[in-house]
Amino acid sequence: MPPEAPNPDLDSFTAVRPDLVGLAYRMTGSLATAEDIAQDAFLRWRATPREQIETPRAYLLKTAARLSLDHLKSARVRRERYVGPWLPEPVVEDAEAPQQAALARAQDVSVAMLLTLQRLSPAERAVFILHDLFDTPFPEIAALLRRTEPACRKLASRARSHLEQHEPRFAVDDAEATRIATAFQRATAAGDLATLRGLLAENASFHSDGGGIRPAALRVVTGLEKCLRLIAGIARKRPAPPQLLHAGRINGLPGYVTLEHDGLPQTTALEVEDGRITAIYVMRNPEKLEAIRHRFQQPTPPA
Numbered sequence: 001m002p003p004e005a006p007n008p009d010l011d012s013f014t015a016v017r018p019d020l021v022g023l024a025y026r027m028t029g030s031l032a033t034a035e036d037i038a039q040d041a042f043l044r045w046r047a048t049p050r051e052q053i054e055t056p057r058a059y060l061l062k063t064a065a066r067l068s069l070d071h072l073k074s075a076r077v078r079r080e081r082y083v084g085p086w087l088p089e090p091v092v093e094d095a096e097a098p099q100q101a102a103l104a105r106a107q108d109v110s111v112a113m114l115l116t117l118q119r120l121s122p123a124e125r126a127v128f129i130l131h132d133l134f135d136t137p138f139p140e141i142a143a144l145l146r147r148t149e150p151a152c153r154k155l156a157s158r159a160r161s162h163l164e165q166h167e168p169r170f171a172v173d174d175a176e177a178t179r180i181a182t183a184f185q186r187a188t189a190a191g192d193l194a195t196l197r198g199l200l201a202e203n204a205s206f207h208s209d210g211g212g213i214r215p216a217a218l219r220v221v222t223g224l225e226k227c228l229r230l231i232a233g234i235a236r237k238r239p240a241p242p243q244l245l246h247a248g249r250i251n252g253l254p255g256y257v258t259l260e261h262d263g264l265p266q267t268t269a270l271e272v273e274d275g276r277i278t279a280i281y282v283m284r285n286p287e288k289l290e291a292i293r294h295r296f297q298q299p300t301p302p303a
Contacts (some may be wrong), residue, residue, distance in 0.1 A: 012056045012160060013042045014196040019057070020064045021132060022109075023240035026129050027122075028075075029088035029114055032291065037067045061134055062144050065126050072122045083212030085220055087281055089288040090267040092257060093249040094295070095256050102254050108133065110252050111269055111281045113163070120159050128159035179253035180272055185256050186279075189242060193228050193237030200224050200279075201276035206231075211285030214264065227280070242266070245296050253281075260284075265292050289293055 017038055020263055022033035041063040045056065088111060117125050123145055128135040130144075138156075140224045142149045150300065161265075172180070180199065187195040206227045210216025221230050242258035245265060249255065255269035271279035283289060 013045065013060070016057045016060050017042075020060055023064050023129055023134060025067070025088075026109065026114065026117060026133070027090070028071055028196050029086075029092055029118055030288070031089045033071060037064050037071065040067055055128075056213070057222060058136065058140065061130065061136060062140065065130055065144060069122050069126060079290045083190075083216045084216055085207050085209055087111060087207060087209035087283055087285075087288075088118075088251070090283050090292070092246065092267065092270065092292060092295075093224050095303055110271070112279065113270060116163055117183070120162060121155075123147070124159040124162075126162070131156050134161070136188070139244055141239050150225040161197050172254060176272075176275070177249065178232070178247065180275075180277065181254040181270060183267075184270060184277060185244060185247070185258070185268070188231055188235065192231055196228055196231060197224070199277050200227060201273065201278045202282065204278055205274075206280045206282070208282040209285050209288070212288060213286055214262070214284040216284050251281075257296065259296075265296060267292065 020038035020041055021031070021034045024037040025031055028037075034142075041060050044063055045053070045060055048059070076278060077263060088109075091109060106179055117128075117217040120128070126145065127141055130141050131132060138152050142145050142152045145152065147155075159289045182197055183195065183211065186192070187199065202224050203222070204224055204227050206217065206221040208216040221227055238260050244256060245259050246257040247255075250267055253269040258266050258268070260266050264284075267283040267289070268279050269281040269283075271281070286293075
């Protein structure tokens with residue numbers, strides 16, 4: 001069987017695809033949407049005459065940014081009606097998928113950073129991501145957004161001022177990440193409040209996203225004692241401890257995936273400072289866990 005003929009278009013796209021997914025994920029907070037946007041950008045690029053494209057990477061990045069902005073416009077009403085706290089779709093490190101592993105470990109996709117990005121206006125988000133993370137020149141961004149270059153520089157400055165407070169200050173190495181995540185997972189499964197009290201910071205917060213589909217706290221719970229009461233209540237209601245499916249980085253944070261008693265997966269990511277957990281991010285929304293459910297080959301439970 002003769003070897004397949006080289007496909008320069010496909011090769012160029014494959015080299016840029018991780019950046020397209022990374023850009024769209026930071027824009028939308030959804031990995032599934034980001035992958036769709038990357039594919040759509042490729043289709044548009046293939047349909048564009050080559051003489052109109054100076055640099056494939058630049059063209060694809062700007063196309064992905066434009067598609068992301070279009071998506072945000074259509075999703076605005078759904079976001080405003082979202083039930084309970086909104087969290088980004090979790091990215092679980094996967095040793096068998098190096099590109100996804102790189103995205104999962106990137107500090108600028110930590111949950112706190114993504115939540116802050118979501119509070120920016122779409123234009124601020126686009127300018128910051130394109131310029132500061134993907135080195136797109138301001139004149140090109142101005143043409144994309146149909147704004148002046150000084151206006152785009154101002155948007156970038158405003159975005160940076162919002163994001164500075166969430167820049168990662170405490171790097172957690174793999175050994176420490178594993179120790180803390182393991183201890184927290186075992187303590188929550190057992191309802192061991194004494195161990196949890198030693199793991200959580202006084203200002204710890206608990207964020208859970210059920211999307212109005214699965215039970216979850218409707219507000220962010222803040223403070224050590226309130227978090228302990230919530231975790232104890234969850235442990236009491238479980239008929240049995242959840243099954244641990246995976247332990248590893250989630251959005252660059254220590255974390256793990258469990259199979260809950262309703263037959264659906266759940267992810268838990270932990271923000272750590274000075275050896276104590278300062279934020280707990282629990283994803284329960286099944287719509288944001290489809291990729292993880294397929295990865296661990298869990299069947300959809302009957303309605």
